[in-house]
Amino acid sequence: MMKKISCFMDISQGNMGYRFLPSGDVFSFTYTHSRGEYLINQFRGNVKDGSANNIYLRIYDNGYPVNIYPLLGIQSASRLLFSEEALVYEGIVEDISYQVTFSPEGSLWFWNISLWGNDKEVDVIYGQDIGIAEAASVYTNELYMSEYLGHTVFEEDTGYVICSRQNMPAHDAFPYIQQGTLGIKAAHYSTDGLQFFGLSYKDTNTPEILHSDLLDYNLQYEFAYTALQTEPIYLQGEHTFAFYGFFLPNHKEAVRTAEYREQIKQTYERIRHRNFNAHPVKPVRIKEYFGSPYSSPSFTxxxxxxxxxxxxxxxxxxxxxxxxxxxxxxxxxxxxxxxxxxxxxxxxxxxxxxxxxxxxxxxxxxxxxxxxxxxxxxxxxxxxxxxxxxxxxxxxxxxxxxxxxxxxxxxxxxxxxxxxxxxxxxxxxxxxxxxxxxxxxxxxxxxxxxxxxxxxxxxxxxxxxxxxxxxxxxxxxxxxxxxxxxxxxxxxxxxxxxxxxxxxxxxxxxxxxxxxxxxxxxxxxxxxxxxxxxxxxxxxxxxxxxxxxxxxxxxxxIEKTTQYDFLTEKEKALLFYQRLINHFKLSGITGNEKIDILNETAWWYAHNAMVHYSMPHGLEQPGGAAWGTRDVCQGPMEFFLATQNHTILRQILLNIYSHQSYETKEWPQWFMFDKYSMNAGECHGDVIFWPLKCVADYILASGDKDILKEILPYEDAPKKQQSLLEHIRLALKNLKETRFVKDTGLITYAGGDWDDTLQPASEELKVKLVSSWTVALAYQTFTALNTALKDTEPALAQEFSILSGMVKDAFCNILIKDHIIAGFLECGDTYRHMLHPADDTTGIHYRLLPMTRSIIAELADKEQSKKNVSVIQQNLKCPDGVRLMDQPAHYDGGVSRLFKRAEQAANVGREISLQYTHAHIRYIEAMAKLGAGKEAWDSLFVINPILIRKTVANANIRQSNLYFSSSEGAFKDRYEYEQHFELLKTGDIKVKGGWRLYSSGPGIYFRQLVSHVLGIRFTKDGIIIDPVLPRELDGLRFTYTCFGKTFTFLYQIGESDETKITSQGKEISAKVLNNPYRTAGLLIAKEDLLTCDEYLTIHVKAFT
Missing domain, CATH: 2.70.98.40 (Glycoside hydrolase, family 65, N-terminal domain)
Incomplete structure (x- = not known):
């Protein structure tokens, strides 16, 4: 048996636990409470590498730091002494003697530093990684918790003081830490590890900042690391001072001042001269034949x-x-x-x-x-x-x-x-x-x-x-x-x-x-x-x-160990993905780099989509293991719809419906899809619609109505087995009984909608608010179910038809005011339109999601769709994509008033950045629906990571083969973001790629490309050919497998409004489809398609 670490040095002070490794490095600082423990630091150190925190003595020559010495732990040459009340580090560097004493008093701790020397100019830098959240949350994702850790910096007479509040509540509490200096002025500061260590750390293994001053600005990124730099010290004998940390388990309000300073000073004066009677600790040293990390020279x-x-x-x-x-x-x-x-x-x-x-x-x-x-x-x-x-x-x-x-x-x-x-x-x-x-x-x-x-x-x-x-x-x-x-x-x-x-x-x-x-x-x-x-x-x-x-x-x-050959396994994997993407290949236009980009994107987004579907986790989001109900109903479902993989679609749907709750009649926000029974236990207001929409889309694409007869359990009542059709009826019962506002077709917001950051901050808002995006999604769902069920379940289909009519009426007559769709509606004695030009509360006037979804759902009429596009182009479109709103939610120290995460996150990342790539992909879908071919085509590359700087001039360098879930303005903090938001519209600020890979986005992107831009999609008994392409793509060839046969489609793009398909010069019989916004595509019967030559010519007009 291998054992966990058991050789700690522990100092306990009430609820506080200060745990050190035998090297003197910090393992963890924790605060125990009735429901768990808070982790105050972020990274648990190890004896080999040390810990992220340290104290550095810098020795100057001619005004510049020339020699730098870490004073703590395995990275230092310090001698270590320990008692149950303190830890002492002491040593000599360049004729300077030093002693660092760590001594806590409850949830307040001091790093007391004494320096002895003569005629030396020095300063000291203190660095500390910060978690201050539930330990399990930090262990799950330290990047995410850093995003919600708000720093406030105050410049006092004694220098800078950094106050950090965890804005993401833990059991309704908001942990807080204050750090500063005593007996010396903190002349400089920084707040994120990126400022301190720098990107060069990956090459040099040395913190980048140590050869200059700390940067003196608050960077709210994903590595909360506070650093303080003392003013210069001219040693003539002894000099003593301290850094301190003070933890508070709950700071309910926003941080406005550097509180508790007097209390901290008094405690320090009381204990600073205390004799701790510490005893030497056996030194820990790395063997001398272990050298520095090896970073390869570059290749020529x-x-x-x-x-x-x-x-x-x-x-x-x-x-x-x-x-x-x-x-x-x-x-x-x-x-x-x-x-x-x-x-x-x-x-x-x-x-x-x-x-x-x-x-x-x-x-x-x-x-x-x-x-x-x-x-x-x-x-x-x-x-x-x-x-x-x-x-x-x-x-x-x-x-x-x-x-x-x-x-x-x-x-x-x-x-x-x-x-x-x-x-x-x-x-x-x-x-x-x-x-x-x-x-x-x-x-x-x-x-x-x-x-x-x-x-x-x-x-x-x-x-x-x-x-x-x-x-x-x-x-x-x-x-x-x-x-x-x-x-x-x-x-x-x-x-x-x-x-x-x-x-x-x-x-x-x-x-x-x-x-x-x-x-x-x-x-x-x-x-x-x-x-x-x-x-x-x-x-x-x-x-x-x-x-x-x-x-x-x-x-x-008992099995024989297989001998694997790399090249053989590589070829097998390539064959698997080639088949998975139906032999996708674009060609025919020489010198068009974008064709190569999309070919590589098809392969890599298929890879990304399979990770998201089958092994849910990502690079920045290692936690996963579950299907988000909304996510699995989009990414995997749409990818497999585009590739005609109905077998796996059926299996996914049966799994989803088996996780419906019999008690609530809804689906959880997420659930584990293997043998584990864990799930979220709650959901946002839109979640119930996604499984309903998906089963309708599946039936319409596959013709498999027998799926409705499948007998399935419920998540919370495994013995209560009913047909999938009865599961649908149960969900409908919930909707009719609990979700409609009075006698209208308006639907309550409940726990939120697609934008997770806009979860309501109060129970009252869950009932009073209506999300117009959720209403548009409901209309699309009801309409699809009506079409899918009308032949086999006409009475049920009629119920959905009636509901879709109610929803359409409410959407058009209540949610739209002055030709603008409100993002939300607050229902009371009167209606208040929010996220709308009439909204004088939030400062936000336009919301993207209902504008695009109402077009995709064919809910907006032609005139309203034009207005939607105009509003998007004028107010939401930026060089790096369309944004969710025309202004960010107001941030005031991380305290929520209307919305949770939108008002809590201190970092300008992910959905907070407002350019969430998933939503931009839906914009592409809406543009294709309208026939805006040039806009749809160009928009594919605005969010494509391959050579993105050729498309988005202000894009930062980023990885090219993985999907990025957001495009984030390089603002230092939320206040700068709100003040200078317009820089995103002008392109005068850099934008960065967000979290990678773990998203429904790759699957949805693949479907938009294949099904709505290139225009190849499927029904149960035919193929729809409905491309929306600009003139510049005349001559494009698209190779793709349809109904088991691989075809190459040649696009001949001209002026004629008539669309026709020819094979070997002969026109193929086809049915003209309907589109309320533009000339629609053609439906070719499956049997007619399969009798054709593998080369088909699509004669279509240019969509500008």
């Missing part, structure tokens, strides 16, 4: 040519090759680009999913360019089945997570960090390191037919090296939560997880062709003392080797 153009002779879509900046794609759809990134990219390049590789059934028998791994060869390894449930840990933060600060490799060069071990080149493919990643006289190629890939991960390490020149492979083991949800059970097996170890849901769950770690030695973290330390036995190390000596990780959901079975 000639070396890149030799490795990748065929390249497309080259990204070149300042004559430097940043990235490119290959003919085999891999994406290659240079070190130069990585060092300019805020979100580090990474990917998730998975077993290609079975597209005939919903299965958890899949394995996945998250990989990063900066030397994470595998991490977050899971089979099945991505939250509860972790084998290896997930990286924390985005700067590679602590280097114990996941799986990493040390290599011995010239007598010293070096951790491999940044490669010269990083390649990502459909089922693999590769790292290329230039070594002295050699190239090391590391490949991590998944098998296609088994739940196996393979790590291959090869010396190009067959040089033998000593390697140490490190693995931070989890076997559960988060690090350090479980003791780990393992047994030795031939050529490796078997790790089992104690699970009642999956009692046979286990992982095998194998090294089949090499001798190796197993150990833990003792391999790093003098005296071979172990500190963390969950840290598995493997030592071997070889010129090449393979490591295999096999995941199993069932009991161990």
């Amino acid at each position: 153009k000639g070396e890149i040519d030799a490795l990748f002779p065929e390249r497309i879509l080259e990204e070149v900046e300042n004559d430097s090759l940043f990235s490119f794609f290959t003919k085999e759809h891999s994406h290659v990134v240079s070190k130069e680009k990585e060092l300019l990219t805020e979100r580090p390049h990474g990917t998730i590789i998975i077993t290609p999913p079975d597209v005939t059934e919903v299965s958890s028998r899949l394995i996945s791994s998250t990989q990063y360019m900066y030397g994470i060869f595998n991490s977050h390894i899971v089979i099945g449930n991505t939250d509860l089945h972790k084998f290896l840990s997930t990286p924390r933060g985005f700067l590679n600060l602590l280097k114990n997570s996941g799986q990493r490799i040390y290599i011995r060069i010239d007598g010293q071990y070096h951790l491999l960090t940044l490669p010269g080149l990083f390649e990502m493919g459909m089922n693999y990643s590769r790292w290329f390191y230039k070594l002295p006289e050699d190239t090391l190629i590391i490949t991590a890939f998944t098998a296609v037919s088994n739940t196996d991960l393979i790590l291959s390490v090869v010396s190009d020149k067959n040089v033998t090296y000593d390697f140490i492979i490190t693995n931070q083991l989890v076997m559960g949800n988060n690090e350090y939560t479980k003791n780990l059970e393992y047994t030795a097996i031939e050529k490796g170890l078997r790790f089992t997880l104690d699970s009642t849901v999956y009692p046979g769950l286990h992982y095998d770690l194998l090294l089949p062709d090499v001798d190796f030695t197993l150990s833990d973290d003792r391999i790093f330390f003098e005296g071979d003392t172990p500190f963390d036995e969950t840290f598995l190390t493997i030592h071997l000596r070889k010129n090449c080797f393979t490591l295999l990780i096999k995941g199993f959901l069932t009991e161990p079975s």
Whole structure:
């Protein structure tokens, strides 16, 4: 059995726990309360790397800091002393003696610093990572919690004081921390780790800011890290001062002043001279043959040519090759680009999913360019089945997570960090390191037919090296939560997880062709003392080797270890994705770079969509494991509708309907779709419509009305089994009884709508507010159900028809005022139109979602649709896409009044940025519906990450092969955002890519491209051909598989309003369809299509 860390030094003060590692590094500061504990720091340190926080002594020469010394923990040369009340660090650097004493008093703590020296100019920098939230929330996603941690900085007589409030409530409380100085002035400050460590940290392993002053502005990003810099100190003897931290479990109101200062000063004066009677601690030292991390030199153009002779879509900046794609759809990134990219390049590789059934028998791994060869390894449930840990933060600060490799060069071990080149493919990643006289190629890939991960390490020149492979083991949800059970097996170890849901769950770690030695973290330390036995190390000596990780959901079975060939598995994966996207290929227009962009996008968004569907999690959002009801009803459903995969659509729908609640008659916001029964227990007001809409869309596309007869359980009443049709009736009953406002077709907002940030702040608003977007979605749902059910269930269909009429009447006559659709309606004795020009409360006058959804649903008439477009173009369109509203919600210290997250988030990211990519894709759908072909086509590239800077001039550098969920203005904080919002419209501020990959967006994007722009979509017995393309695409060819046969469509775009389809010069019989806004497309019967030659010509007018 491997044990958790057990060698802490603990100081307890009431509810507060201050926990240190034997090296003197901070492990955790916590506050225990009746329902759990708050984690005050953000990253739990480890003995090998230390902790994120530290105190740095800087020695000056001629006004510049020339030598910098960390004073705390393993990174320092300090001698350590400990008592139950204090921890003391002391030492000498450059004839300066120092003593740092950590001493707490309840939830107030001091870092008291004494310096002794003569004729020295110095200053001291203090840095502290901040969590101040429920510990489980920080462990789940520290980036997300940082977004809601609002910093307020005050300049007092004694310098800067930083007050930080967690605006996301934890059990109705808002944790707070104040940090400042005593006995010295804090002359400079910063608030985010990006300011402090900088992107260069990934290359240098040194905080970037240490050679200059702190930046003196509040950056609200995703790495809450407060830093304070003292004024200069001219040492002539002793100088004593302190940094302090003060924690408060609940600061209900917004932070207006630096409170509690007098109380803090009095406490400090009372304890500063206290004798703590501390005793020496046995020193912990890293063995001298462990050197600094190894960051590869860059590859020359000639070396890149030799490795990748065929390249497309080259990204070149300042004559430097940043990235490119290959003919085999891999994406290659240079070190130069990585060092300019805020979100580090990474990917998730998975077993290609079975597209005939919903299965958890899949394995996945998250990989990063900066030397994470595998991490977050899971089979099945991505939250509860972790084998290896997930990286924390985005700067590679602590280097114990996941799986990493040390290599011995010239007598010293070096951790491999940044490669010269990083390649990502459909089922693999590769790292290329230039070594002295050699190239090391590391490949991590998944098998296609088994739940196996393979790590291959090869010396190009067959040089033998000593390697140490490190693995931070989890076997559960988060690090350090479980003791780990393992047994030795031939050529490796078997790790089992104690699970009642999956009692046979286990992982095998194998090294089949090499001798190796197993150990833990003792391999790093003098005296071979172990500190963390969950840290598995493997030592071997070889010129090449393979490591295999096999995941199993069932009991161990006797099976022969498979020998995998990388190129073979790569080809199998390419074949899988080619079939998955129905052999998608655009061609026919030479020199049009956008054609190549969309070809690569089809492959990579298919990859992204499969991760979202089958192994739900992302890079910035490692937590997942569940289907969001709204999300699965969009991304996967629409992707598989576009590819005609009705078999898996049916299975997804049956799974969704099995998670309906019998008691509430609704679906939860999210639910785990495997054997676990966890779900959100509540939902937003729009969620109930999505499963209803989806089953209608599925029946209309497949003709499978037998699905209505399927007998299914309920989530909360598994023995209460009824037909899917009865599930629909139950949902309808809920809608009719609880959701309509009085006798109108208005529908209550309930828990919110698609924009999660606009959840109502009070129970009263859930009932009083109406979301016009939800009303438009309801109309679309009722209309689709009427059409889908009218032949088999005419009475039920008629109910939906009546409801759609009621909703349309309410929408057109109540929600629209002065030809503008209100974003919300507040219902009382009178109606108050909100997010509308008549709204004098919120300052927001236009909302995108109802304008686009009313067009997609064909709810808005022609004149109203024109008005919608005009409003969008004038008020919501920006160079980087359309925004959700014309102004952000007002931020006032993170206190909610109308809406929750919109008024709580301190960071300008994700939905708060208002350019949520998903909503922009729906804008493309609306434009296609209207026949705005040029706008729809151009809008595809505004949100496409490949060569985005050619389309969006103010776009920051970002990863090119993964979907980004938002485009975020580079504002420092919410106040600057609100004050200078217009810069987004003019393009005079940089915009950054948001969280990546985990979204329904890739699947929806693929469908808009195929079904609504290129115009190929399907009914149960035919194909609809309805392209909406600008004249510049005349001659475009589109290859795609339809009804099992691969066709190439040639688009001939001209002036005629008549659309026709020809095969070998003969016109194919077709039915003209209806579109209330424009000339509609044609429906060709399936039997007529399949008798045609594989080359079809589409004669269509240009859509401008």
